Amino acid sequence: MTIRTVETTPYSDQKPGTSGLRKSVKAFQQPHYLENFVQSIFDSVGVAGQTLVLGGDGRYYNRQAIQIILKMAAANGVARVKVGQGGILSTPATSCVIRKYGTLGGIILSASHNPGGPDGDFGIKYNTNNGGPAPEKVTEDLYARSQTITEYKILEAADLDLDRVGDRTLGEMAVEIFDSAQDYQELLESLFDFDRIHQLLTNGSFRMVMDSMHAVTGPYAHAMFEGRLGAPAGTVMNGTPLEDFGQGHPDPNLVYAHDLVDILFGEDAPDFGAASDGDGDRNMILGSQFFVTPSDSLAVLAANATLVPGYKDGLAGIARSMPTSAAADRVAESLGIDCYETPTGWKFFGNLLDAGKATLCGEESFGTGSNHVREKDGLWAVLFWLNILAVRQQSVEQIVQEHWQQFGRNYYSRHDYEGVESDRANTLITHLRGALPTLKGKVMNGYEVDYADDFSYTDPVDGSTSQKQGVRIGFTDGSRVVFRLSGTGTQGATLRVYLESYEANAAKHDHDPQQALKPLIDIAESVASIRSNTGMDQPTVIT
Ligand code: G1P
Ligand code: ZN
Numbered sequence: 001m002t003i004r005t006v007e008t009t010p011y012s013d014q015k016p017g018t019s020g021l022r023k024s025v026k027a028f029q030q031p032h033y034l035e036n037f038v039q040s041i042f043d044s045v046g047v048a049g050q051t052l053v054l055g056g057d058g059r060y061y062n063r064q065a066i067q068i069i070l071k072m073a074a075a076n077g078v079a080r081v082k083v084g085q086g087g088i089l090s091t092p093a094t095s096c097v098i099r100k101y102g103t104l105g106g107i108i109l110s111a112s113h114n115p116g117g118p119d120g121d122f123g124i125k126y127n128t129n130n131g132g133p134a135p136e137k138v139t140e141d142l143y144a145r146s147q148t149i150t151e152y153k154i155l156e157a158a159d160l161d162l163d164r165v166g167d168r169t170l171g172e173m174a175v176e177i178f179d180s181a182q183d184y185q186e187l188l189e190s191l192f193d194f195d196r197i198h199q200l201l202t203n204g205s206f207r208m209v210m211d212s213m214h215a216v217t218g219p220y221a222h223a224m225f226e227g228r229l230g231a232p233a234g235t236v237m238n239g240t241p242l243e244d245f246g247q248g249h250p251d252p253n254l255v256y257a258h259d260l261v262d263i264l265f266g267e268d269a270p271d272f273g274a275a276s277d278g279d280g281d282r283n284m285i286l287g288s289q290f291f292v293t294p295s296d297s298l299a300v301l302a303a304n305a306t307l308v309p310g311y312k313d314g315l316a317g318i319a320r321s322m323p324t325s326a327a328a329d330r331v332a333e334s335l336g337i338d339c340y341e342t343p344t345g346w347k348f349f350g351n352l353l354d355a356g357k358a359t360l361c362g363e364e365s366f367g368t369g370s371n372h373v374r375e376k377d378g379l380w381a382v383l384f385w386l387n388i389l390a391v392r393q394q395s396v397e398q399i400v401q402e403h404w405q406q407f408g409r410n411y412y413s414r415h416d417y418e419g420v421e422s423d424r425a426n427t428l429i430t431h432l433r434g435a436l437p438t439l440k441g442k443v444m445n446g447y448e449v450d451y452a453d454d455f456s457y458t459d460p461v462d463g464s465t466s467q468k469q470g471v472r473i474g475f476t477d478g479s480r481v482v483f484r485l486s487g488t489g490t491q492g493a494t495l496r497v498y499l500e501s502y503e504a505n506a507a508k509h510d511h512d513p514q515q516a517l518k519p520l521i522d523i524a525e526s527v528a529s530i531r532s533n534t535g536m537d538q539p540t541v542i543t
Helices: 033-045 062-075 091-101 136-146 182-191 194-201 217-228 258-264 294-307 327-335 346-354 378-392 396-407 422-439 518-528 530-534
Strands: 003-007 021-024 051-056 080-088 105-109 121-127 151-155 166-170 173-178 208-211 272-276 283-287 290-292 317-321 338-342 360-363 367-370 409-420 447-454 471-475 480-485 493-503
Touching: 033 062, 033 105, 033 121, 033 136, 033 151, 051 062, 051 091, 062 080, 062 105, 062 151, 062 166, 062 173, 080 091, 091 105, 091 121, 091 182, 091 378, 121 136, 182 217, 182 378, 194 217, 194 378, 208 217, 208 258, 217 378, 258 272, 258 283, 272 378, 283 294, 283 378, 283 396, 290 294, 290 396, 294 317, 294 327, 294 360, 294 367, 294 378, 294 396, 294 409, 317 327, 317 346, 327 338, 327 396, 327 409, 338 346, 346 360, 346 367, 367 378, 378 396, 409 422, 409 530, 422 447, 422 471, 422 480, 422 493, 422 518, 422 530, 447 518, 480 518, 493 518, 493 530, 518 530
Parallel strands: 051 080, 051 105, 080 173, 208 272, 317 338, 317 360
Antiparallel strands: 003 151, 021 121, 105 121, 166 173, 272 283, 283 290, 360 367, 409 493, 447 471, 471 480, 480 493
C-alpha cells in the first residue's frame, strides 16, 4: 500500500465554532475540505505512534468520512485507531472511551442537533486526552495550521469493514472495531442504582417513554431501558438511527421533540418522558403534563445528588454556563459549595472538572453532565432522574414544585431568531455593545439596571481569558437579559436572547414563564430593537 501526498490549498472558513467545525454536508464534500481539516488536526496535535478514538452520530457522510480519516491516520503514522462499530459512537461514549483507555484523543463526527442528510449538516470535532472538547488554545493552533496547509497524506487502500467487531490492520496501523455501547454502559452502571431503577420500571404502574429522535442513542437506549432495566418493548421511540434523522431536527426541546411532547401532554400521559439529540449529549426531561427547564434540571440533580450512588459523598462544586439560570447557584449556596459561571460551550467545563473543582455541570441548552466524562451526557441525565424518581417515589412535577418551594423559582426562557442575515445580526450586537455604558442605573418597565457588560471569563485553573462571550443586562432584583450570537449555526446568524427572573414566593409560582417574563421581553426589544434589526416579528424557537 502506498502513501500518497496530495497538494492542497487552504479553505478560509475552517475556524472551529462552539463545538468543532460544523458546515453543510455540501461544504464537507468540496475537494480536500475534510482532508485539510483532518491533516491540520494531525499536524497540530502530533499523532505519530499514538492511539485515537473515532466515531460519529451516524448522520449522512459519517461512513465516508471515517474511511478517509482512517486512511489519513495510517499515512500519518498513527499506531492504533479504536472505531465504534458501524462508525457509531455517541459523543459522551467517545469521551468515556478516550478516558478509559488513555488515548491521545478522539475525533467525533457530528453536527449535534442540526438536521442531517445530503442537504443537512456535518461536523468534526477533536477531543483531547481528558475526553473533552479541545480547549481554545488547541483549536486556535489547528485553525492556524488549516490556513497554511499545502499538502496532506493519505494511504491508498480499500475501505475497511466497519460493521464487524474485531481487529484489523490498515497499512502499518491497527484498527480496532469495538462494541459502541459496552464501556459506556459499564460506566453508567457504576454510577446509578440500576436495580432500583429496574424495580421502578417494572412495578406495573410507572411508565416512561424515551425519544431517541432517530439518532445515535437509539441502540444504547434499547439495550439499557428495554434490555437491562426491564422496561417494556416500545419504551424507546424513534430508536433506529437514520442518516437523515427521519428528516427531523434531532434537537430535544419543546419545538422539535413535538412527538414526545404530545404524548406527555396528552391524555393518559406516562409518568416520565425524555429525549436526546443527534449525538446523544443533550437531554430533555418531561413529567406527566410537565416540562422541566434544563436550568431547573441541573438544580434538581444537584440538590438530590446524594440519593444517587455515584454522588453519595456530595459534590465538589457546580458549574453552569453564563446564560443558564441561577437556579443551581441557590443549591450550591445552600450546600456550601462553589458555583462557577463559564462561557457557553462544554469546553469551558473541562478544566474545572479536571481540577476537581466541579462535579456537576449544565447549560440551558439541554445539556447536563458530570465528572464521569468530559462531555454533556443525555442518557446519564435520564438515568439520574430515574434514580431520583425511584428513591423519592414522587412525580417529576412534585419534585420540581418542592424544589421551588425550598429555593424559589427562576423563571427562564430562551428566544432564538434563526437564519438572520449575518450583517444585520452583527449590527444589532455592535449597537448593543455601544449602548452598554448608558444603561447602568437606568429604570425600564420598573426594572433598574444593576450592570450592563459583555461577559468575559478568566479560567480559575489556567488563567486563560475569553472575551465577548455575551452581552448581559442585569437588574437589581436579580433578573437578567442576555444576548449572544450562536457559534454552531450554519446558515446566516442565530440571535439568542436569554431571559430570567426570580420569584422567591412559592404562592406566586403558577405563572406561565412567557407571562412572567413579559416585562423583560419588552425590555429586550426596547434596548436591542430586535424586530427592526432582524426583520423578524417573533422568535423562530422559544424554549
Ligand atoms: C449551542 C448552545 C450551547 C452548546 C452548544 C453545543 O451553542 O447554546 O450551550 O454548548 O450549542 O451543543 P451556540 O449555538 O449557542 O453557540
Ligand atoms: Zn449534541
